[in-house]
Amino acid sequence: MNKGFEVTEDVPEGDDVQAANPARLGMRLRLARQTRGKTLKALADAANCSESLLSKIENGKASPSLPMLHRLVGALGTNIGWMFEESDGEEGIIFRAGTRPLIALDPLRRGEGISLERIIPYSAGHLLQCNIHHIEEKGESAGPIQHAGEEVGYLLTGEIELMVDGKSFMLSAGDAFVFNSDLPHHYRNAGQKRASIFWVNTPATF
Missing domain, CATH: 1.10.260.40 (lambda repressor-like DNA-binding domains)
Incomplete structure (x- = not known):
């Protein structure tokens, strides 16, 4: 499948962080x-x-x-x-480890402890949006939000609480989820270490 500046999804500071x-x-x-x-x-x-x-x-x-x-x-x-479309020319095919950017919608405030590692660049050439959501301890997404499409996720590491349509679900590494994006949804880190979610959503109206 969030910061003068009003908060959106936040990213921890670092030289490898690319802010929108x-x-x-x-x-x-x-x-x-x-x-x-x-x-x-x-x-x-x-x-x-x-x-x-x-x-x-x-x-x-x-x-x-x-x-x-x-x-x-x-x-x-x-x-x-x-x-946030970035690719104006020929689409890339391979995106190597260590070269994928982390994004912040607000470069001045990074308090929520969430970074999005882009797997697929934002582009009209893609039908999917795909990121790895990295959520630091006590990190929580903005929301709840809802929009058109479908969400699919796989928890790579850590523990999260996923809230969908008023229901709460506890997930651990290896758990997966899917739901319609028009249901209000948000999430938080429910553990004591960083959690990472491989998150895909479609269509690209996210």
Whole structure:
């Protein structure tokens, strides 16, 4: 299958962390809004956020939370994959260990202890979104969130609590899950060490 800046998915600090570019995100958000003929106020109302915050996001001075980003792209009829699309040329096939970027939707606040290791780059050329979610001790995702699609995950290491549609599930390494993305969902690290989830979701409207 989350941080001036409002919290989304966070990443611990480090030289190997690639943070999403707020200016690029804001530019794409503004482009999507303008091409659909929506005013700043109309989009802010549809996404249940303030017009001033949306203006800051579009100008690269703030980052939306993950739930807010889902509301924004839903109101615009686009998808999160397009917002972070990176590949403008020929698609890659092999992505070597140690070369895959970790992403943060907010480079200034990293308090939730979650990083997303990209397995497949965000691109219109892919039908799937695939990341390894690394959750530090006491880390927890933003949410609950819901959107179109389907989620599949496999817990590589650690222990997590997965909450789906108000139900709680405890998972250990080797456990797997699947659910429809339109069910409200979020998760947290339920153990005392880092947990990692191999997470795939489809379609790319995530």
